[in-house]
Amino acid sequence: MLVVENVSKQYGNFQVLNSIQLEFQNGIYGLLAPNGAGKTTLIKMLATLMFPTKGEILYNGTNIVHLDDKYRDVLGYLPQHFGYYKNYSPEKYLFYLAALKGLNKSTAKQRIKELLTLVGLEDVRHKKMKKFSGGMIQRVGIAQAMLNDPKILILDEPTAGLDPKERSRFRKILTSLARDRIIILSTHIVSDVESIANQIIMMKDKKILYKDTVADISNQLKGMLFETQVSLTEGDQFRANYQIIGERQERGKLFFRFVAEQKQDESWIEISPTLEDVFLHVYEDDQTLAGSM
Ligand SMILES: Nc1ncnc2c1ncn2[C@@H]1O[C@H](COP(=O)(O)OP(=O)(O)O)[C@@H](O)[C@H]1O
Ligand SMILES: [Mg+2]
Known part of the structure; x- marks a missing residue:
């Protein structure tokens, strides 16, 4: 050992x-x-x-x-x-x-x-x-x-x-x-x-x-990871309110994968967190990340 x-x-x-x-x-x-x-x-x-x-x-x-x-x-x-x-x-x-x-x-x-x-x-x-x-x-x-x-x-x-x-x-x-x-x-x-x-x-x-x-590290975000779609004009507001893990634009809508303390809207879909989600969540504001990707 x-x-x-x-x-x-x-x-x-x-x-x-x-x-x-x-x-x-x-x-x-x-x-x-x-x-x-x-x-x-x-x-x-x-x-x-x-x-x-x-x-x-x-x-x-x-x-x-x-x-x-x-x-x-x-x-x-x-x-x-x-x-x-x-x-x-x-x-x-x-x-x-x-x-x-x-x-x-x-x-x-x-x-x-x-x-x-x-x-x-x-x-x-x-x-x-x-x-x-x-x-x-x-x-x-x-x-x-x-x-x-x-x-x-x-x-x-x-x-x-x-x-x-x-x-x-x-x-x-x-x-x-x-x-x-x-x-x-x-x-x-x-x-x-x-x-x-x-x-x-x-x-x-x-x-x-x-x-x-x-599995156990991924579970750190259990119950706190969601997906939802908003209109293009609501995008900036949404980004200001939540920690965005991923986003894409499709058919004139914005799709967000994001972290929130709890479900706040019926339209939000709770998703199973992966290690990648936890990684992005944990190092979001990390200075050491700058320039590494
Ligand atoms: N020989 C060294 N002298 C001074 N600073 C160092 C030296 N080696 C690494 N560092 C600094 O220590 C920190 C950690 O570096 P390192 O262990 O190489 O990290 P990683 O392998 O995770 O990228 C960095 O800020 C790096 O600039
Ligand atoms: Mg190294």
């Missing part, structure tokens, strides 16, 4: 995380928040690339800093900006990393073969990576993070720049890896984690806002 115990992080005087408390058991965790919320900061501390200003991170009861190499042996990490060698093939690159990690040659050979199959790159294993699409590179990224068959796999924004098909493929690979390990995946895109995460962790104002299942 991995425990983040009362962790705070400051860069100089600038505080990014404040008293973070988290527990991870085996399963997939989606760390979901807009850009600038502190996801990478938290992940770098989980990967021992940075250290908390206050608090500690424990793996099976021991501070990961003290575990040192013993912790890194069970850790797999895909950074947000993943450096690879464009002129290497995935196979050559993985052999190179396996050597750095001290895997013996026959173990490495077997493992690399399995991983290239897992991520669907066996056919291109000898091709130079400079010809690869973003999705293919990210699959190399998963393979390198999985070299040591880690108990903790941490992926920082692994789907950035992938097309919908590549995202879907990525989700399938992760699901297949989720047994018997902790997978922590950060993203600012709801659909990346909605269908695969056992738990979603949402961060806001330097703190953990929610750590719960998709």
